[in-house]
Amino acid sequence: MRKPKRGKADAPAKEEDLSFGPGCFINRELSWVSFNERVLMQAMDTSWPLLERVKFLSIFYNNLDEFFMIRVSGLVRQLNEGVLDLPPDRMTPSQQLGALRERVVRLIERADRCFRDHLVPELEKAGISFIHPALVKEKQRSYMKRFFEREIFPILTPLAFDAGHPFPHISNLSLNLAVILRDQKRVERFARLKVPDTFPRLMPVPLEEEKPLKRMGLSEGGKRFIWFEELIRMNLESLFPGYRVEDSYLFRVTRDADIEIEEDEADDLLESIQEGVDQREFGSVVRLEIEERAPKRIRNMLAENLGILPHQVYPLTPPLGLSCLMELWRLKRQELKDRPFQAFIPKDLSSGRDLFRTVRSRDVMLFHPYDSFSPLVDFLRQAANDPSVLAIKQTLYRVGPNSPVVEALLEARQQDKQVSVLVELKARFDEENNIGWAKRLESEGVHVVYGVPGLKTHAKICLVVRREKGGIVRYVHLGTGNYNASTASVYSDLGLLTCDPEIGADASEFFNALTGYSKQDSYRKLITAPYAMRKKLLDLIDREVQNHLAGIGGAIIMKMNALVDRSCIEALYRASRKGVPVFLIVRGMCCLRPKVEGLSDRIEVVSIVGRFLEHARVFAFYNGGDPRVYLGSADLMPRNLDRRVELLFPLDDRRLRDAVMRFVLLPQMLDRRRAFCLNPDGTYSPPSSDGFDSQMWLIENRGLWHPKESR
Template sequence: MKEMTPREREASSNDYLNRDLSWIEFNWRVLEEAQDPETPLLERMKFLAIVSSNLDEFMSVRVAGVKDQIKAGYVKKDFTGYTPAGLFKRVMKRASKMVSEQYKTYRELTRQLSKEGIIFTDYEDLNLTQRKAMDEYYHEIIFPVLTPMAVDQSRPFPLVHTQALYLAVVLMKEDEDPEDEPYFAIVQVPSNLSRFIEVPVRSNSKKHEFVLLEELMEQHMHTLFSGYTPVAVHAFRLTRNADLTLNEEGAEDLLEEIEKELRRRRWGSPVRLEVQKGIHPYALEQLQYEFEISDNTIEIDGPIDLTYFMKLSGSLKGYDHLRYKPIEPVYPAELDDTDDIFEVLRQQDVLVYHPYESFDAITDFICQAADDPKVLAIKVTLYRVSGNSPLIEALASAAESGKQVTVVVELKARFDEERNIAWARKLEQAGCHVVYGLVGLKTHAKITLVVRQEQDGLRRYVHVGTGNYNDNTAKLYTDVGLFTSHTIIGEDASALFNEVTGYSAPHNWKAFGVAPTDMKDKLFEKIRREAMHASLGKPARIVAKFNSLSNQEIIDELYAASRAGVKIDLIVRGVCCLRPGVPGLSENIRILSIVDRFLEHSRILYFENEGEREVYISSADWMTRNLTRRIELICPVFDKQIQESLIRILELSLSDNVKARQLQSNGMYVRVINEEVPLRSQFEAMRIKSWKKKKPHPEA
């Protein structure tokens, strides 16, 4: 292909898609799952809840950052051509449209649920018996925990917690002129009570009928303000800036500094105000004045905050036909017939693919290491762990028995900070060496190192994963993990922990690529190598699977490889700033996104390398933060059979024509539709043999 002239290739913002707008398109794909009639009804409600949860985080972090730039007077365009002000306007327009579509979907789904006997009803529609029961519930359970908070000259506006639900109450004194200025108060909807209250139905009825907690409060608001008449009661919800601002270098104790910052997060600047449609003008005026947020007020035509449907969908009994059939993860066959995992790993490497294969293999690996008297040391990175993680107990037990246990706990894992602080304290009390990583960097690598004394000397056993050591998310996310006792990987694992926990010069990695030191350069090297091979007419191909792609330098390298003739297939679940299919720029690049039952989370890289194929697993997405501000790693897979398994996992994703969407050059996604037999990659992966059985690699 003829090389473009420098003038033709002069950097243009049109070459890139904006990260935040791309994220909104991802959340649209989640919403499409809620709208898909082929998805079981209660699962569609879960997707609807996920849309809200995703949007909450997006507003509190990404939009908050854009607003901070606007406030600071920052007017420079980003590499996609947007100023902060222009981006904010575009993002809010798209987000508002999404919310409108979300609630349209909500109304449709609740209609369908009512046909199944799951009914959300208004208080006015209850019969006398049901009203009496709800009145009793209010007075006995709800009323005692409510706190009305008046706002006037002597009582300033109270603290409104981020993403908590409140009722704004406009009141008139019973003996005053209705033309006088009204009184104003707010009442928090208790978050420790069920948001959906089940209404008694006839004993032989199979229906489940619910009234929302805030509606029950609204009907009884007069009980909180004697001598006043509630003129209007409407729900509202505030989202604050949730990004932590840490002075790590000046912090004597990072753990204490983060605890302080978490307390300050409650006072983060307002980012978004959601109000119930039809809110009283006086209430809206009071809220917008207090929060200084007229530029991002969203009217909600329905219940504010649909995340509560996540709990409801999982708790309803007797509706299994409205859910996916449960899957039981299988234990990896290579480890199934042994009581000694180390004996197996001395002979072979083992790949585990979650959630189709059980996380118990990882738990057993660490538990066996904790109990084994020959094990001298255990080192592990923890980014996000579950609320009752068995790994924490095993690590604590190992330390108490005298083993050297080192745990790198990432305190800055967003929205998991408090949980990680609790685990860090528990591990320290048990005698573990707890390290909080390096100043200015998040430790995002997922790796465990076990050092064991054996007859022929010390041997290192390593687990490297693409996902967190979290037994709960391992049932919901697709991730891969590699168990190995390969000498080179073991040496690099030791060096990695030494760099994180001590003072070490940058290591000359034999196997790993590690961010922020050399991962980006290694990726560049491999992309350029494929481009060189393509230019010489040799086999050249790149297939990569990860969550996000937003680093401009890597995008430019991929563009150059595409122009050289490299066939590039990327499976990018979420944000993607690369614009595929542009003649002379990216016509050899195809980008797919799969949104399905499980959250696609694995990071797998494949390079053709002139027929000497290389396969890697990684903790990192191809984003600037992962490559420059986090400790990440890519790990080679040396075992040929495991390479084949990982290649087939990639092939399954590339062959998906049920849940895959393909990114167009205009930034929109369209479903993959072809004449092939329908293939749903996640469902196909449940048949373990479809990716683990050894077979020849088909030519692309």
């Protein structure tokens, strides 16, 4: 598969309409902040069980860390290098950074109030409390001191900073204490102490009659916790004998973590990616979080040595880095979490059944997490052990640790199958995990490729080649989500199992394009990016306009994670101007302004944030009463349409098309409990407190989209 010529792939399929000025678009970065605000609102929503609210707050902070590491760092680079890569709204990097800081500061204040004023008191009522060091009783303090001396003291490394000691390197997202000391002559000294991440942030405080703390912190019975950094603070004097500890201030640094690899110059892509991952710890600093009570001179000293400006300093109330609250969610307190449910498995896809026979009889659609991920794993295992299976080919983007999918592929190789796997090494923040899987697969004799130079392979496809009585049959799985058994239980995704001959032939040619020398960029049924996907979608939108004008009806429903691409947004604006109704379900960033008179009167946009992460991409077109439905791996963003290998595939089976319309799109269009409505000014109206919840309805009615004989 060839990389598109520079500039050509970025050109819109249709000539830019100059009537769509900057005011027609919402800024991408500010739209992302709005999404994270919706996540925060789940933490404040008392209808969720308590530990689910804690989980949402943890996700909010983790999202914010990644946003600074990738998006804010990119804006800082543009500003420092004088690059003006202006988005459709025409905001400069400086304007965006100013607006983002204002919004983020307000959000963090709300998150802090949510934690301190709401979650902490509710946790205490549930018997889970955070103990202040001053309230630790003497016997408990003695236990904890012995634990500190035995387990923690040996791994701590205080680093001095003075004329003889350079300012130490502060690693990305690490917690640190800025320790202020006085010697016997009352001369002030500064030391940095890194809080090790080899322990949980939340350490259990023992009852007086309990034994000393064990090596690891959290336990099944843990109910009272002290922050790990506070346990260290209680024992700082032992680290600086001969000095008086004046005070200490917690701080945390966020660095640019966006890996840039010049693939044309890299002799070994795997080695280059590994080096890039290692360099994340040394990226330029984009944010300093520090205790708000830290004196200005300490803030300035840290900012100067970290090479940042005052607007990159965020004074906060500790504790910092609250993504660690996920530790609380892992407590075995099921009464404080969502009620578990059993994912559905159709009878003819259950363990022990002949899954090849099932797929030969009908196309199968799986709707995770309401449908179990296990049939797909079983399908791969059957393929691995079936003497009639000749080859398995698959793309892997994010598979997670302890992957049953990878284990099935390894099992297939052990059974002497031809196994080819494209492992995308550039899957952000999963690079190390993927490098490990790639090495293991290669060591077992699997043919591993690392993707197309200059492009990130994001397509989700698996091909199984089987010899049967009538000849070779190709079985294909196509999906909207990753081959990750863990996330399949919390991400809402769709997958198709089929032995359609045309899709099978397309799959073979697609893998040839990925692994060999092939310039093919068009297929019978599959639609690929970066070559054809944008044009296909624009043509489908335009066809709805023509159908509407011809009086045979036009309507568009799209579901995705993000809508950023200017060409697609303008096409939807044109459709709205011609009277075509458009309903968009966009979980995250949306740069389109709906309900603007004369521009987008006919467009409605909602964002559903609930128990499951809405991750499926669905594109549905009325098509004069004969609907066309496509599923795929791509969001409508320039990166997906221009710089990634993506797949879009049709649902040709009317039964499956109807199922997607009735059980995926329609419930979400009717959702009033978890659906936020986007307003023309870029704000979102919150949902009602007692409306229809599409995800809950799907849990209660899981399996309805399968044929009766499968239930």
